[in-house]
Amino acid sequence: MTEFKELVFSGVQPTGNLHLGNYLGAIRKFVALQEGNDCIYCVVDLHSLTAQLVHDDLPGQIRSIAAAFIASGIDPEKHIVFNQSAVPQHAELAWIFNCVARIGWMNRMTQFKDKAGKDRENASLGLLAYPSLMAADILVYRGTHVPVGDDQKQHLELARDIAMKFNLDYQDHIRRAGRGIDITVGDEPVHAYFPMVEPLIEGPAPRVMSLRDGTKKMSKSDPSDLSRINLLDDEEAISKKIRKAKTDPDGLPSEVEGLKGRPEADNLVGIYAALADKTKIEVLAEFGGQQFSVFKPALVDLAVQVLSPITGEMRRLMDDTSHIDAILRSGGERARARAEATMKDVRDIIGFLY
Numbered sequence: 001m002t003e004f005k006e007l008v009f010s011g012v013q014p015t016g017n018l019h020l021g022n023y024l025g026a027i028r029k030f031v032a033l034q035e036g037n038d039c040i041y042c043v044v045d046l047h048s049l050t051a052q053l054v055h056d057d058l059p060g061q062i063r064s065i066a067a068a069f070i071a072s073g074i075d076p077e078k079h080i081v082f083n084q085s086a087v088p089q090h091a092e093l094a095w096i097f098n099c100v101a102r103i104g105w106m107n108r109m110t111q112f113k114d115k116a117g118k119d120r121e122n123a124s125l126g127l128l129a130y131p132s133l134m135a136a137d138i139l140v141y142r143g144t145h146v147p148v149g150d151d152q153k154q155h156l157e158l159a160r161d162i163a164m165k166f167n168l169d170y171q172d173h174i175r176r177a178g179r180g181i182d183i184t185v186g187d188e189p190v191h192a193y194f195p196m197v198e199p200l201i202e203g204p205a206p207r208v209m210s211l212r213d214g215t216k217k218m219s220k221s222d223p224s225d226l227s228r229i230n231l232l233d234d235e236e237a238i239s240k241k242i243r244k245a246k247t248d249p250d251g252l253p254s255e256v257e258g259l260k261g262r263p264e265a266d267n268l269v270g271i272y273a274a275l276a277d278k279t280k281i282e283v284l285a286e287f288g289g290q291q292f293s294v295f296k297p298a299l300v301d302l303a304v305q306v307l308s309p310i311t312g313e314m315r316r317l318m319d320d321t322s323h324i325d326a327i328l329r330s331g332g333e334r335a336r337a338r339a340e341a342t343m344k345d346v347r348d349i350i351g352f353l354y
Helices: 020-033 045-051 058-072 089-100 103-107 110-116 125-139 150-169 171-177 235-243 263-276 280-287 292-319 321-350
Strands: 008-012 039-043 080-083 145-147 181-185 188-192 198-200
Touching (some): 008 020, 008 125, 020 039, 020 058, 020 145, 020 292, 039 058, 039 321, 045 058, 045 125, 058 080, 058 292, 058 321, 080 321, 089 125, 089 150, 089 321, 103 125, 110 125, 125 150, 150 171, 150 188, 171 321, 235 292, 263 280, 263 292, 280 292, 292 321
Parallel strands (some): 008 039, 008 145, 039 080, 145 198
Antiparallel strands (some): 181 188
């Protein structure tokens, strides 16, 4: 092999109900990427323990994410859909990466600072080492590309740093084992085992904000269910949430400039644009000058049209969990085979006896 085979990897945590922001910002992109790419999509249940150690129904949450993948159009036969804990090689490589990564690198992670807050001494070690496991998730398949949002870019940069340090520290071992590929990072030639993973950013990802506060992201953890549209919401719930969505007294502007300083209006126009695969300019060309009493019903109709087929298929899959379990089991077996091939190389490179 003279170059790394391109492979797309991404994962979603099973922590609460998936919502419209997850669909527009991530899952819909996953569906598009499967055309022309080798893709591995993972329910990252090991990561979910950093957010909440004890879950009431972790199996149900894992199945719900997998159901959302399938219902949205991901093909689990052409690509791999599985849950992370079914492939122990993720954790094995994460331990090795814990020894490669530096504590200073982890302490600089913005997400750790945000989630740990002021009581950093009481944060779990898992929360601190989260990015090391994320790097292992990608690199145990020697993944080359990851679709990322703004909040994960720093973690992806860390994955590159970990891969680079491993490649440099073990460069002679990699060469002796005959497992590496000659690459250039900056101006430096490296005989590398792990690729320098690249972010996949295809166009401006829709940033979906809370329906109750246009300055905050739509979130699974928001205490108000009215702040988000869940993928399992029925038509009545979608209609109620959009009708109750916060707006301001003014009508819709005719130009995008007119949305500045109006976060709730901007959010609803952005949601309509994303669901309709249009630009905000096109949406305002249609609705500019009209009141929200006209725009909101149109948004309800569009949201129901796009989401109802996904919701229906998710409910059908969740009613027969044997099908979802079979998909995850098959995906886990295929993922383990790929991951074990990597780990066999890594054990040889490091010098473990097994």
